[in-house]
Amino acid sequence: MSKWSLAYATACSEKGILPRMEYQESDDDLQSLILNGNCPERFGCRVNDIEAEVLSNVLSKTSNITEIDLSYNEVTDVGAEHIANMLRTNTSLQHISLAYCDIKYTGWRAMTDALMHNRTLQSLVMAGNSITGDDDPSKPELREIGGASIGTLLRENHTLSSLNFSSCGLGVCSIVGIAQALIDHPSVTSLNISSPNLSSYQERTSAVQHLSEMLRKNNALVELNMTRMHLCDDQVAMMLPALVYNDTLRSVLMPGNKLSQDGGVEVSKLLARRHDISVVDISSNVIESAGAAAIASTLRANQGIGCLNLSFCGIGESGLISLIEALTSNHGITTLLLWGNAWTPLAVKCLYDHRSRIEDLAYFDCDLHVVDGVPQIALGEHGGIRS
Numbered sequence: 001m002s003k004w005s006l007a008y009a010t011a012c013s014e015k016g017i018l019p020r021m022e023y024q025e026s027d028d029d030l031q032s033l034i035l036n037g038n039c040p041e042r043f044g045c046r047v048n049d050i051e052a053e054v055l056s057n058v059l060s061k062t063s064n065i066t067e068i069d070l071s072y073n074e075v076t077d078v079g080a081e082h083i084a085n086m087l088r089t090n091t092s093l094q095h096i097s098l099a100y101c102d103i104k105y106t107g108w109r110a111m112t113d114a115l116m117h118n119r120t121l122q123s124l125v126m127a128g129n130s131i132t133g134d135d136d137p138s139k140p141e142l143r144e145i146g147g148a149s150i151g152t153l154l155r156e157n158h159t160l161s162s163l164n165f166s167s168c169g170l171g172v173c174s175i176v177g178i179a180q181a182l183i184d185h186p187s188v189t190s191l192n193i194s195s196p197n198l199s200s201y202q203e204r205t206s207a208v209q210h211l212s213e214m215l216r217k218n219n220a221l222v223e224l225n226m227t228r229m230h231l232c233d234d235q236v237a238m239m240l241p242a243l244v245y246n247d248t249l250r251s252v253l254m255p256g257n258k259l260s261q262d263g264g265v266e267v268s269k270l271l272a273r274r275h276d277i278s279v280v281d282i283s284s285n286v287i288e289s290a291g292a293a294a295i296a297s298t299l300r301a302n303q304g305i306g307c308l309n310l311s312f313c314g315i316g317e318s319g320l321i322s323l324i325e326a327l328t329s330n331h332g333i334t335t336l337l338l339w340g341n342a343w344t345p346l347a348v349k350c351l352y353d354h355r356s357r358i359e360d361l362a363y364f365d366c367d368l369h370v371v372d373g374v375p376q377i378a379l380g381e382h383g384g385i386r387s
Contacts, residue, residue, distance in 0.1 A: 004030050004062060011054045031066050036097070038072035046072070052079030056086035063092045071099035071125065080107025084114035091120050099164070100128035105146040107131075112149045116156045123162040127192070132169045147174025154181035154188065161187050166194035166225070172203040179210040183217045194227035201232075208235045212242035215249065223251035223279075233262040240266055244273050251279035255309070264291015264313075271298040271305065281309035283337065289319030296322035303332040311365060312340030320347040324354050334362040339379050348375045 005023065012019040023033070033055065037046035047055075052075050059065055075083075080103045087093070103111075108131035115121065131146040147170045154160070170178075170193055182188055198204045208231070215221070236259060243249065252270070257263075264287030267280065287295075292315040299305070310323070320341060327333060343351075343366075351358060351368060352375035358364055367380025 002030070004058070004064070007058045007061060008054070011057050015050055015054050017050060017054065029064070031064060033065060033068040035073070036069045036071045037074070038100075046074045047079075048074045049076055049079035049082070053082040056082040059093065060086045060089050063090075066092055067095040068093065069097045070101065071097045073101050075101040075103060077104055077107035077110075079103075081110040084110035087111065087114040087118045087121065090118075093121055095123040096121060097123075097125035098129065099125045103129040103131060105131055108146050109149065112153050115153055115160070118157070119159050122160060124160060125164040126168060127164045127166040127194075128168070130169050131165075132171065132174060132197070147171060148177045150174060151177030151181040154178065154185055158185065158187050162190040163188060164190075164192040166192045166227070168196075170196040172198055172206050175207040176210045179207075179214040182214050182221065185218065186220055189220055190223040190225075191221060192225035192227075194225050194229070196229060198229065204230060204232075204235060205238070208239050212239045215239070215242040215246040218246065219248055221246075221249055223253070224249060225251075225253040226257070227253060228256040229254075231257040231259070233258075233260055233266065236263050236266045240270060243270050247276075250277055251281075252277060253279070253281045255281050255283040255285070257282075257285050259285035259287055259291070261286075261288045261290035261294075263287060265294045267291070268294035268298050271295060271302050275302045275304040278305060279307040280305060281307070283309045283311040283313060283340075286314040288314045289316040289322075291315075292319030293322040296326040299323075299326040299330040299333070303330060305330075305332055307335040308333055309335075309337040310341070311337040315341040317342060317344040317347045320344075321350045324350050328354055328357050336361055336363070337365040339365045343377055345374075348377050351375070351377065 008023055009019050020035075035042070035047050037043075047070055052070065055068070059068070075098060079101075080098070083096075083098070084107075103126070108126070108129070115124075147168065150165065175193060175196060175198075178191070178193065182191070196207070198207055207229070231254065236254070243252065259282060263285060264282070267282055268291075271277065271280065287310070292310060292313065295310070296319070315323075315338070320338065320343065323338065324347075327336070351366075352370075355368060358368065365379065366377045369376045369378060
């Protein structure tokens with residue numbers, strides 16, 4: 001039995017729980033603990049606070065584990081406090097996911113305090129936890145205090161590089177605090193602030209203004225995920241100069257917002273001026289054919305983009321044809337998503353006529369078939385032609 005397995009079995013015995021079979025005979029080279037609760041084999045035995053305490057006790061004394069995934073489990077503030085205590089002493093963990101557990105402000109406060117001193121953790125996923133303090137209406141003084149503490153943390157911790165606070169209820173004060181902390185932050189390269197709690201146009205505009213200021217000055221951020229922020233065309237237009245000025249950002253993710261064809265035009269302006277952005281995702285925005293045509297017009301000159309997601313964008317026949325025809329002159333795109341748009345017979349025929357370029361893609365979300373001599377498409381994994 002390895003040192004890890006022995007320590008794990010001993011800790012389980014002390015708490016009166018059975019060790020998980022997959023880790024009873026682990027060797028000393030074990031580096032990852034993958035215990036996500038959203039898989040069939042763990043539906044009835046998710047990690048709870050007691051097991052979180054056991055794992056934390058073992059990790060406090062071992063130095064070989066670099067990754068732990070406890071997402072979709074029954075870890076509450078109590079378990080988070082045990083994890084926080086572990087983070088104060090552990091010097092090996094680089095990645096931790098606690099997504100969609102049941103951690104609220106108290107647990108997040110404990111983790112924030114610990115991470116002020118931790119210098120090895122690089123990736124933190126807290127998505128789906130109500131860490132802001134808004135969940136207790138009897139304590140209005142806690143409103144956004146948890147989210148605001150993220151900014152405080154970032155001023156002290158310069159080793160975190162990837163942060164995911166999607167669906168954490170971040171309000172405008174939280175996003176402003178994060179943006180201000182990232183203005184000169186040296187290490188954060190990936191930030192996910194999807195599905196925040198921005199209830200008014202004014203709050204969204206304030207968030208955009210501060211994010212824009214951050215983008216003008218930050219020289220580290222590579223990926224910014226702004227999914228489902230309810231951003232509209234003029235707010236994207238407001239951010240455009242900063243996106244153009246910034247020279248490190250490579251992934252712009254804005255699916256599920258409120259962009260129309262004018263928003264599509266704003267994105268095309270970005271692609272016309274930034275040929276080093278490799279990933280653009282504006283799926284589930286109704287940019288229609290006019291917005292798609294504007295983006296298509298940039299693809300002939302922009303050979304730097306590698307992934308373009310325009311699925312479910314309300315694009316009609318003319319927009320789809322513009323994109324397909326532009327693709328033949330673009331040799332940089334390797335991933336293209338166009339499912340969920342208005343694929344008319346003429347648009348499908350255009351796709352078929354340019355199938356040699358489609359087959360060169362590493363990933364295309366539509367499969368091209370020929371049925372009784374007529375080209376058809378279906379949702380698929382890879383582009384191709386089948387008869």
